[in-house]
Amino acid sequence: MSTLIFDIETVGVNFDTLDEKTKENLTAWIKRESESDADYEKSLEVLKAGLGFSPLTGEIVAIGVLDADKEKGVVYFQSPEKDIEDFEEGGIKYKAMGEDEMLAAFWEGAKSYQDFVSFNGRAFDAPFLNIRSAIHQIRPSVDLMSNRYLSSQKYGPRHIDLADQFTYYGAMRKHPSLHLLCRAFGITSPKEGEVTGDQVGQLFFNKEYEKIARYNAGDLFATKTLFEYWNTYLKF
DSSP states (O other): OOEEEEEEEEEEOOGGGSOHHHHHHHHHHHHHHOSSHHHHHHHHHHHHHTGGGSTTTEEEEEEEEEETTTTEEEEEEOOTTSOOOOEEETTEEEEEOOHHHHHHHHHHHHTTOSEEEESSIIIIIHHHHHHHHHHTTOOOSSOSSSOSSGGGOOSSOEEEEHHHHTTTTTTSSSOOOHHHHHHHHTOOOGGGSSOOGGGHHHHHHTTOHHHHHHHHHHHHHHHHHHHHHIIIIIOO
16 A cells, blocks of 8 residues: 655744734734733744744745655755755655645645655644645645544545554643654654754745755654554554
8 A cells, every 4th residue: 555754844924024914913912911021022033933833824845755665755845046956865856846836746646645644744734735735726636634533544545643643642641742752763863963843944044945855854754764663563
């Protein structure tokens, strides 16, 4: 059965470029809860840094896919204002393109797979992919959000979210990060390199697009290895 590992990287819009009404909507809760101007400014910086977590105030700058059996994949990534030729490293092809092109390529490739594997994909990656696709008037080719529980995913493609599987759908009190699980299982974590997820926005601003793409590829391989542990020792 064909299995595709997928992962995305996102960045937020520049808060200062937003219209006043949108700024008002986003900051209303800060104004209500801040006890001083200093508190407000601190909360505002946190809000600005988190705009990439919503498909309404952020966009996708990299989509990575990895065929679990062939160990080959593609990372589509944005590189505005910088002309980058396609290249290949470690079984991954890197292709620079716009967000709409990335989404179209992802959904076209998704048609060939039955199982989809992510880490926290139901809470983040899949909804983000769906909403950004709709914004670009692109219809997803598969439903990555139906039936959270694997036992209910009997028809059509399955989405195996390892964040759900390793916490038994939230039964574990502590929700581990990908890095923590990699550490426990002796897997090389992409978070141990020179790039971490919270640096993606700054890297994009600095036009270091290849670094974002390679970081995304690291997430793919870590997720694949974690999936193999789950599939071998924990799947029933």
